[in-house]
Amino acid sequence: MNYKVMxxxxxxxxxxxxxxxxxxxxDDALLEELIRKEYALVVDWSGEEGNxxxxxxxxxxxxxxxxxxxxSSNEVYxxxxxxxxxxxxxxxxxxxxxxxxxxxxxxxLRVVLLDMGNDTYYIFVA
Numbered sequence: 001m002n003y004k005v006m007x008x009x010x011x012x013x014x015x016x017x018x019x020x021x022x023x024x025x026x027d028d029a030l031l032e033e034l035i036r037k038e039y040a041l042v043v044d045w046s047g048e049e050g051n052x053x054x055x056x057x058x059x060x061x062x063x064x065x066x067x068x069x070x071x072s073s074n075e076v077y078x079x080x081x082x083x084x085x086x087x088x089x090x091x092x093x094x095x096x097x098x099x100x101x102x103x104x105x106x107x108x109l110r111v112v113l114l115d116m117g118n119d120t121y122y123i124f125v126a
Contacts, residue, residue, distance in 0.1 A: 003030060009126045010112065011039055012063050031114070031122070045119040047092035053123075057100045057111075060125040064109060071103055093121055 003021045011019065015037075024030045034040040041056040054073040061069050080087070080095050101111040104125060114122035 010034075010124045015039060015063060034124075039124070040114075041121075041123040043093055043121040043123060045093065045121070046089050047096070053093075053096050053100065056123065057104065057125065061104070061107065061109065064125060065107060069100075069103060076100070097121070097123070 003024060004016070007016055007019060007021070019033070019037075024033060031040065035042055038056070038059065041052060043053065054069075054071075054076065058069045061067065076096050076099050079099060080092060084091055084095065097111050097113070104110055109125050112124040112126045114124065116122055
């Protein structure tokens, strides 16, 4: 697989230039490097890392567009409490991903999930 073509969709030009793609020989090693550099976020199904979502999307928006998101971290929680009558463990992450995707879409970006066949979310912004 041509990693450079794929990565150009989720990294800024500077980030892409900083990646030493030639050293990466396996998909798993690439994913680990993207997570280590915080270009991808791993979130447990239960969503216990809710604040990490806002920080991640804000950081990725700054990296890709040069500006922060136009929403506060509390806004997502307030909307979740308003929209979800009887929340259960695990409800927050899908809600938050959809919420962030709406805001990212208006900025020309999208939330992208990598399906690894488990109950963990591997999140990117493209």
